[in-house]
Amino acid sequence: MSNVATVYSAKLAASLANPTALATFVQSNNSALAAAVYFPTIVPTGSLQSARFNVKAWGRCTAGTSGNMDATLYFGTSVTAASNTALGALGVQTNAAKAHWFIDAILIWDSNGQVLDGLYSGASGSTLALKANTLVTPKTAVDLTAAGSGLTVGGIFGTSNAGNIYYMDGFTLEVL
Secondary structure, eight states: OOOOOEEEEOOOBOOEESOSSOEEOEETTEEEEEOOEEOOOOOOOTTOOEEEEEEEEEEEEEOSSSEEEEEEEEESOOSSGGGSEEEEEOOOEEEOSEEEEEEEEEEEEETTTTEEEEEEEEEEETTTEEEEEEEOOOBOSOOTTSTTOEEEEEEEESSOOTTOEEEEEEEEEEEO
């Protein structure tokens, strides 16, 4: 008998206009809330002592002028990027008039140690530059038996321009 994966999606994100400091994507219909994906409440039973997740985020950006851009995956659901914990960033890439980006992560949670870690990869830029598989710095004291833990994504441009717009077109968490 096979297990059926469950996919959770973030609400539609508002675009980020000219973020020159790390900014979290917020919901398009409520700027007081992050466009987050939430982990389901995990109830360890019998042989289930861990949980595995696939995370995918993707989007595009436009620029008023050529510059640099970066996207970061965070543990946390605050609209303030600095209040969340960075799990992985794509690294600064060139953004000409138009660019796109994606982040893929495989995360695993241990119910005994309450540790969330894994790896991430992705690509970004006008000409995609690859971020090879990179280990996530383990996040400790993560209790997925209690509701409320989640992930967010943030973006930043290296230079200011009114034409700098970041879009997140999708953000999902799949429970395996």
